Amino acid sequence: MAGDYNGExxxxxxxxxxxxVLIGKKPPMNYVLAVVTQFNNGARSVKVRARGNAISRxxxxxxxxxxxxxxxxxxxxxxxxxxxxxxEDGTRSKVSAIEITLAR
Amino acid sequence: MAGDYNGExxxxxxxxxxxxVLIGKKPPMNYVLAVVTQFNNGARSVKVRARGNAISRxxxxxxxxxxxxxxxxxxxxxxxxxxxxxxEDGTRSKVSAIEITLAR
Numbered sequence: 001m002a003g004d005y006n007g008e009x010x011x012x013x014x015x016x017x018x019x020x021v022l023i024g025k026k027p028p029m030n031y032v033l034a035v036v037t038q039f040n041n042g043a044r045s046v047k048v049r050a051r052g053n054a055i056s057r058x059x060x061x062x063x064x065x066x067x068x069x070x071x072x073x074x075x076x077x078x079x080x081x082x083x084x085x086x087x088e089d090g091t092r093s094k095v096s097a098i099e100i101t102l103a104r
Numbered sequence: 105m106a107g108d109y110n111g112e113x114x115x116x117x118x119x120x121x122x123x124x125v126l127i128g129k130k131p132p133m134n135y136v137l138a139v140v141t142q143f144n145n146g147a148r149s150v151k152v153r154a155r156g157n158a159i160s161r162x163x164x165x166x167x168x169x170x171x172x173x174x175x176x177x178x179x180x181x182x183x184x185x186x187x188x189x190x191x192e193d194g195t196r197s198k199v200s201a202i203e204i205t206l207a208r
Binding site for chain 2: 080
C-alpha cells in the first residue's frame with residue numbers, strides 16, 4: 001500500500017518500512033486516514049514521523065487518530081532527534097525530527 | 105526569573121511552575137537560553153512546553169539545548185496531549201500540546 005504514503009519524503013528515503021506514516025504538508029486528515037487504515041488492516045503499531053515544521057502536524061495526527069478514530073490505541077513511545085539534510089547549494093543543515101509510535 | 109518565560113501563555117495559565125519554559129513565537133535561541141540558564145542555576149530538570157505550531161519549535165529548543173549547550177542532559181520524557189482553548193468568538197477548539205522533560 002505504498003500509495004498511502006506521502007511521496008515527498010519517500011523519494012529521498014528510498015524505501016519506507018511498513019506501518020510508517022510520513023507527515024508532509026497536506027492537511028492532517030489525509031495522514032489520519034493513513035494511520036486509521038493501517039490499524040484497520042491489522043497493524044498492531046503505527047509510527048508517525050515528521051521533520052521540521054511538520055512536527056506540529058504529526059502531533060495533531062497522533063492526537064486526532066487516537067481520540068477520534070481508534071480509541072483503543074495509546075502512545076507507546078515518542079522519540080525526538082536531529083537529522084542532517086543537504087541543501088541544494090551543497091551546504092548541510094540540521095533539522096529536528098519526531099517519531100510517535102501508536103500501538104493498540 | 106519569571107521574565108524568562110513567554111508572556112502569551114503565562115497570561116492564560118495564571119501561574120507558571122518552576123523549571124518550565126513555555127515556547128512561543130520568538131526565535132528558538134531565546135528559549136534555548138532560558139533552558140540553559142535554568143540548568144546553570146542548578147535545576148535537575150526543565151520542562152519545555154508548547155501548543156499548536158510552536159510544537160516544532162519546542163523540539164528544536166530541546167535538541168539544540170542538549171546537543172550544543174548542556175551535553176549531560178537527556179530527554180527524560182515526552183508527553184503529547186490535546187487542550188481545549190476558547191476562541192474570541194466564544195467557540196472552543198482543540199489544540200495539540202507537547203511537554204518535553206529534559207533532565208541531567
